[in-house]
Amino acid sequence: MSGDSSEPTLVAEDIRAGYGAGDIIHGVSVQVAPGTVASVVGPNGSGKSTLLKALCGVVTPSSGRVRLGERDLTGLPPEEVARAGVGYVPQVDDVFAPLTVRENLEMGGYLLAGREVAGRVERVTGVFPRLGTMLTRRAGRLSGGERKMLAMGRVLMLEPAVFLLDEPTANLAPQVAGELLTGHVRALAEAGAAVLIVEQRARAVLAISDYTYVLGGGQVLMADTPGRLNASPEFTESFFGVGPKVPQTPPERS
Amino acid sequence: MTTAQLYYLLNLLIYAGVDIIACLGLSQQFGVAGVTNFGFIIFQAAGAYTAAILSLPGDSANGGFQSYIGGWNLPFPVPWIGAAIVGGLIALPFTFLVGRRLRGDFAAVGLLVTAVMFNLLVTNYRPFLNGSAGLSLVPAPLQGEYDPQGAGYQWAYAAIALVLAAGAFWLVQRVTESPYGRSLRAMRDNDIVADSLGKNLVALRTSVLVLGGALAGLSGAILVSYITTWSPGAWGYAETIVLFAAVIIGGGGSHRGAVLGAILVPVGFEEATRYIPTFGPPGFVDDLQWVAIGLLVVIFLWFRPQGILPERRRIIGATAPSFKIPNEDVVTLAGPVRAPRAAEAPNPGRPATAPASRANTADPVVLRAVDLVRDFGGVHAVAGVSIEVRRGTLTGLIGPNGAGKSTLLAMLAGTLPVTSGHVVYQGTDVTGRPAYRRARLGLVRTFQLASEFKRLTVMENLLSAVPDNRGDSLAGALRGRRYWRRDEEAAIARARALLERFGLSGYADTYGGDLSGGQRRLTEIMRALMTEPAMLLLDEPMAGVHPRLARQIGAQLLDLCAEGMTILMVEHELAIMDEFCDPVIMMAEGTVLATGTMTDLRARADVVEAYLVG
Amino acid sequence: MSLFLASFGFGLVTAAVLAIAAVGFTMQFAVTDVLNLAYGAVMIASAFVAYALNQAGVNVWVALLAAAAAGAVGSVLLNQGIYTPFQRRGTAPITLVIVSLGMTLIIEFGLQAIVGGTSVSYTMSQGPTVRAGGLVLTAVQFVIIGLAVVVMAAVHGLLRYTKLGKAMRATSANRSLARNCGIRTNRIVTVTWAITGALCGIAGTVFAINNGSFGATSADLFLVVILAAVFLGGPGSAYGAMLGAVIIGLATEISAAYITPSYKDVIAFLVLLIMMAVRPGGLLGAAVQ
Numbered sequence A: 001m002s003g004d005s006s007e008p009t010l011v012a013e014d015i016r017a018g019y020g021a022g023d024i025i026h027g028v029s030v031q032v033a034p035g036t037v038a039s040v041v042g043p044n045g046s047g048k049s050t051l052l053k054a055l056c057g058v059v060t061p062s063s064g065r066v067r068l069g070e071r072d073l074t075g076l077p078p079e080e081v082a083r084a085g086v087g088y089v090p091q092v093d094d095v096f097a098p099l100t101v102r103e104n105l106e107m108g109g110y111l112l113a114g115r116e117v118a119g120r121v122e123r124v125t126g127v128f129p130r131l132g133t134m135l136t137r138r139a140g141r142l143s144g145g146e147r148k149m150l151a152m153g154r155v156l157m158l159e160p161a162v163f164l165l166d167e168p169t170a171n172l173a174p175q176v177a178g179e180l181l182t183g184h185v186r187a188l189a190e191a192g193a194a195v196l197i198v199e200q201r202a203r204a205v206l207a208i209s210d211y212t213y214v215l216g217g218g219q220v221l222m223a224d225t226p227g228r229l230n231a232s233p234e235f236t237e238s239f240f241g242v243g244p245k246v247p248q249t250p251p252e253r254s
Numbered sequence B: 001m002t003t004a005q006l007y008y009l010l011n012l013l014i015y016a017g018v019d020i021i022a023c024l025g026l027s028q029q030f031g032v033a034g035v036t037n038f039g040f041i042i043f044q045a046a047g048a049y050t051a052a053i054l055s056l057p058g059d060s061a062n063g064g065f066q067s068y069i070g071g072w073n074l075p076f077p078v079p080w081i082g083a084a085i086v087g088g089l090i091a092l093p094f095t096f097l098v099g100r101r102l103r104g105d106f107a108a109v110g111l112l113v114t115a116v117m118f119n120l121l122v123t124n125y126r127p128f129l130n131g132s133a134g135l136s137l138v139p140a141p142l143q144g145e146y147d148p149q150g151a152g153y154q155w156a157y158a159a160i161a162l163v164l165a166a167g168a169f170w171l172v173q174r175v176t177e178s179p180y181g182r183s184l185r186a187m188r189d190n191d192i193v194a195d196s197l198g199k200n201l202v203a204l205r206t207s208v209l210v211l212g213g214a215l216a217g218l219s220g221a222i223l224v225s226y227i228t229t230w231s232p233g234a235w236g237y238a239e240t241i242v243l244f245a246a247v248i249i250g251g252g253g254s255h256r257g258a259v260l261g262a263i264l265v266p267v268g269f270e271e272a273t274r275y276i277p278t279f280g281p282p283g284f285v286d287d288l289q290w291v292a293i294g295l296l297v298v299i300f301l302w303f304r305p306q307g308i309l310p311e312r313r314r315i316i317g318a319t320a321p322s323f324k325i326p327n328e329d330v331v332t333l334a335g336p337v338r339a340p341r342a343a344e345a346p347n348p349g350r351p352a353t354a355p356a357s358r359a360n361t362a363d364p365v366v367l368r369a370v371d372l373v374r375d376f377g378g379v380h381a382v383a384g385v386s387i388e389v390r391r392g393t394l395t396g397l398i399g400p401n402g403a404g405k406s407t408l409l410a411m412l413a414g415t416l417p418v419t420s421g422h423v424v425y426q427g428t429d430v431t432g433r434p435a436y437r438r439a440r441l442g443l444v445r446t447f448q449l450a451s452e453f454k455r456l457t458v459m460e461n462l463l464s465a466v467p468d469n470r471g472d473s474l475a476g477a478l479r480g481r482r483y484w485r486r487d488e489e490a491a492i493a494r495a496r497a498l499l500e501r502f503g504l505s506g507y508a509d510t511y512g513g514d515l516s517g518g519q520r521r522l523t524e525i526m527r528a529l530m531t532e533p534a535m536l537l538l539d540e541p542m543a544g545v546h547p548r549l550a551r552q553i554g555a556q557l558l559d560l561c562a563e564g565m566t567i568l569m570v571e572h573e574l575a576i577m578d579e580f581c582d583p584v585i586m587m588a589e590g591t592v593l594a595t596g597t598m599t600d601l602r603a604r605a606d607v608v609e610a611y612l613v614g
Numbered sequence C: 001m002s003l004f005l006a007s008f009g010f011g012l013v014t015a016a017v018l019a020i021a022a023v024g025f026t027m028q029f030a031v032t033d034v035l036n037l038a039y040g041a042v043m044i045a046s047a048f049v050a051y052a053l054n055q056a057g058v059n060v061w062v063a064l065l066a067a068a069a070a071g072a073v074g075s076v077l078l079n080q081g082i083y084t085p086f087q088r089r090g091t092a093p094i095t096l097v098i099v100s101l102g103m104t105l106i107i108e109f110g111l112q113a114i115v116g117g118t119s120v121s122y123t124m125s126q127g128p129t130v131r132a133g134g135l136v137l138t139a140v141q142f143v144i145i146g147l148a149v150v151v152m153a154a155v156h157g158l159l160r161y162t163k164l165g166k167a168m169r170a171t172s173a174n175r176s177l178a179r180n181c182g183i184r185t186n187r188i189v190t191v192t193w194a195i196t197g198a199l200c201g202i203a204g205t206v207f208a209i210n211n212g213s214f215g216a217t218s219a220d221l222f223l224v225v226i227l228a229a230v231f232l233g234g235p236g237s238a239y240g241a242m243l244g245a246v247i248i249g250l251a252t253e254i255s256a257a258y259i260t261p262s263y264k265d266v267i268a269f270l271v272l273l274i275m276m277a278v279r280p281g282g283l284l285g286a287a288v289q
Helices: A048-056 A078-083 A101-108 A114-127 A144-156 A174-190 A202-206 A226-231 A233-238 B003-032 B040-055 B078-089 B092-097 B104-124 B151-176 B179-189 B191-196 B201-227 B237-250 B255-275 B284-303 B405-413 B435-441 B458-463 B474-478 B481-501 B517-529 B547-562 B574-580 B598-603 B605-613 C002-032 C039-055 C060-088 C093-115 C139-161 C163-173 C175-180 C185-211 C219-233 C238-258 C261-278
Strands: A010-018 A023-032 A037-041 A063-068 A086-089 A162-166 A194-198 A211-216 A219-224 B365-376 B379-390 B394-398 B420-425 B443-445 B535-539 B566-570 B584-588 B591-596 C129-132 C135-138
Touching: A010 A048, A023 A037, A023 A048, A023 A063, A023 A194, A023 A211, A023 A219, A037 A048, A037 A174, A037 A202, A048 A063, A048 A078, A048 A086, A048 A162, A048 A194, A078 A086, A078 C175, A086 A144, A101 A114, A101 A144, A101 C163, A114 A144, A144 A174, A174 A194, A174 A202, A202 A226, A202 B605, A211 A226, A211 A233, A219 A226, A219 A233, A233 B605, B003 B040, B003 B151, B003 B179, B003 B201, B003 B237, B003 B255, B040 B078, B040 B104, B040 B201, B040 B237, B078 B201, B092 B104, B092 B201, B092 C261, B104 B237, B104 C093, B104 C219, B104 C261, B151 B179, B151 B201, B151 B255, B151 B474, B179 B191, B179 B201, B179 B458, B179 B474, B179 B481, B191 B201, B201 B474, B237 B255, B237 B284, B237 C093, B255 B284, B284 C060, B284 C093, B365 B405, B365 B566, B379 B405, B379 B566, B379 B591, B394 B405, B394 B547, B394 B574, B405 B420, B405 B443, B405 B535, B405 B566, B435 B443, B458 B481, B458 B517, B474 B481, B481 B517, B517 B535, B517 B547, B547 B566, B547 B574, B574 B598, B584 B598, B584 B605, B591 B598, B591 B605, B598 B605, C002 C039, C002 C060, C002 C135, C002 C139, C002 C163, C002 C185, C002 C219, C002 C238, C039 C060, C039 C093, C039 C185, C039 C219, C060 C093, C060 C185, C129 C139, C135 C139, C139 C163, C139 C185, C139 C238, C163 C175, C163 C185, C175 C185, C185 C219, C219 C238, C219 C261, C238 C261
Parallel strands: A037 A194, A037 A211, A086 A162, A162 A194, B394 B566, B394 B584, B443 B535, B535 B566
Antiparallel strands: A010 A023, A010 A063, A211 A219, B365 B379, B365 B420, B584 B591, C129 C135
16 A cells, blocks of 8 residues: 555446446446545436445446456455455445444454454544544434544544545535545545545535546546646536546546 | 045035135235235134124023024024125224334234234133134034035035135126226335325225135135034134145236135145045144145245236227136226227327316416425425426426435425425415325326336326226225226326327336336326326436437427426436426525526526535 | 242243244344244254254253254255345245245144154253242253343343454344445354354253143244244344343233233233334334334
8 A cells, every 4th residue: 555656556447337227337437546535526316326336346347347456356245345455435324323333443343353453443533533432322323424434434444445435425514524525535545545535515525636537427527637627617517417528547646 | 426426526616615715815915915914814714703603503502512602593694794794894903004104024924923813812712702622513504494414405505605706706806907906906016106196005905904804704604604613723824824825826916826726725735635645654644735835835936926827917908898707918997899099089189188277377386385494303405495386387406416406396296294384386385285185286296216016017007196086996996897987998098198199109018117217207207197287296207318218208398388287397417407498496505596597507606616516 | 929929930931931032033033134934943843853862862951952053054054045045036025924934834844744743842850949039940940041041141242242243233234334344244144043043943942841842833822922022122133032022921921820821922912913003113123114
């Protein structure tokens, strides 16, 4: 998990996936390098969630490849993808409601050796101090913001190479959302992980991203650095309907 | 044929009659309506006990060795009629178990427990029905005038049993091949959607329990009057499993399947084992028989869950009517000989719906939201929205995710109660009214998720949406086709016109479950139009639809508006909004941000920004 | 008050047998969402395994261990071989219940075909009568109560304090998320069925001991009492099953002493129906299912 390598860590090539009846994403390619934040934005129904699910194994792609470095993850079940070092935070049902906060974290650390767990829990509560004050509370009793912190803390336990975050700020108040993005999400990348984040709040997530994909109608409409996207009129257009498809370039570190 | 063989054959025929009637009752509940009544045996037992105590003399007779209630020595056929009535009435207390709140498998377990409980109560409370010993010396019908052991009597008994079985078949066919039967099947396929179409689930399930219960009671009466004894041992839950096995193997949902199952399982199977030479210790062959029934149930549910004679597709066709055993996939509902281009079908140029007749032409505003607010645990999903929808417009409702569009739509439709504010439809405040009441006033919504009935054809899906069909109740169905034919034919004509308008005439007889995504959307819209609404609330009708089909749908919607319909449509496909919708209302964070054409909205920086802020 | 204490004592014994059984049943439901109505059949089949050993001279309490093993193996086979394939196909829960009834027929009557229809009993001594704290019970009855307490403590310890137990609870709560944590949920499910199958085997043997004599279909009625305890406490909740078992066990025996013994199980059934009508989530579950 080196912070300075420009080798792409997680690569998805030409993914087609759906939930049975038909494909929702039709040939999407994204990649995210360690130490960077790549975001996926786009109007609703564009397939952003489906893309993440295809990457972490919850949905099996009908075609395309997913690899982490040299390792081929295509078609692996979620537990094997997790074991390969990919952490996934779903948008809903993101915690074990009947378990306590501590037990949720312990489940996050399921793959750790027993003696390491306590230390990791301390590290995670260092990142999310609020969690440290409510270790014995049942997760179902937490507020929205606290649940999201727990959901991210759960994934943090394994310190995975890749974080897949599905709209972590959904249902959060704007300032809490802002803190989550600028504080915690950015921090994950600073620590060396590759972070792929799907978001509805395009402006806010562009502000913390190194590279952004715009998804529409199940395809990548645009892909570029936030700076260039913000300056481009096609960017706002793409939120209002199908726009021109731009070939992707690999992420560049500035 | 020797006398012994003759008696044996008659014996078989009588059991066949009894089991056919019982299986038909169960098929009506389980196969047609989807009510898994594991307590079915109680109804048969209730009928048997009723017939027994009505026909027995007072319990001091015969030396007083039995103790039971009743004992009025009533003549045939009163005990049998009483049995059917009691079998039906016993169903009423079960209403609480079949309401909507309980999962299907939980309710089934509850019914099973009830069966066991009643068996225990009857076994232990001797004064009621003579406890575990049961009732015996039950008089055979007319045993004063005829000799029950005589061949003539046995023939007559078998004939009566079979005639009643045929009558039961006729009855359940009549009930199932009616609008009421269609509603039962819709409820079986998707009870939540059936509920939203205004079907009263509790009433439907209760009525089916009553009908099946009455049939079960009658079967009990025929049985007890023949074997002249009845005890709790005869009705454990093992007996219910045999009947379920019969219906599953024969074919659930198809009454012919139930008849076949009755002949194969309780009769055929149990009789076949008679011919296997007894081997092994006593009871061994009986045990193997039970094992075989268990195996058959599991095997059939795995390999052929629809049974040997599965439910047939109902094709609303143009051949001769009603009770004749169909030899093809054609069962008629539309009545006698008519070509599909019926005289009543409107000319293609005329509109299929007549919304103008329902409209209050004085007021150009059809729907008004006044300061609507909806809270979810402290979060304002909708924070004070006031909009007006004018007649004849295709109004769009857009906004980023979480803006509150679906919540607003749900409050307008009545599927979600408001926290505060008013919904005014055609001048009437409808704020407190549930969705199906608003639907009757002409304000109808569609749903985002797949909501077609999978095992009903497209035509049946459309017909199921009509609220005021006279045949849509048990009483109406019992009165027969003549009673509801006119309503049904009017609905069929309307459905055909809609199918033609939307280009799906060729799919009228396709099962809802076999449609493509776009076809499902169209069916959803057509179904909403069946009620002849004045205003439609569409929830993402183009979601997942191919762009070309989406444009066709859009064009159809515009045509409807040109004919006087008013439509409010939530949609994410902004290209559609561009082409078809005027005005477009844009929401963000629970309030209305702007209203205008898409071009107007695109030009506004705050609208664009709202989408990007998310 | 000795009538009360006597019936209280019997209530504890019933509650003990019921608790072991109900906890197993409810945990099977929690982790696979299947109402395994063949549970009673596996119980009694395991009791017969113990009987076979007992007839060969093995002490019944040792044979109990064999019953536990038989129950574990049988239950795992039942889930892997029957329920899981049906579930993979998307079969509706109600159809799975019918399948489980079919399996009940196969197991119980297959068993009866082998062992015959006459009732049997274990060769064992009931032990001396023990008076403790006002209760008067046989030593065997005290052992049963003690065994239930040990089993409950073990289950509690497993669920609360071990990694496996927490993984079981996590899998029951949110299977997909458990997989995202790297938990191999298929294995957890298999292990859960093995453990609950062992509970089923123990419960069957203890039930047979407590009943005195038993036959292949003896557990039919008892299954319904188990259902009552499970639904009272809340289907899927192990602690709910324990609570439900205690309440039903005590309620049925005490009412039997004061009203009439023949209807004691009716109390259990009425409790079940009332809970279903009023609060399907049970005492420890959510208010609305």
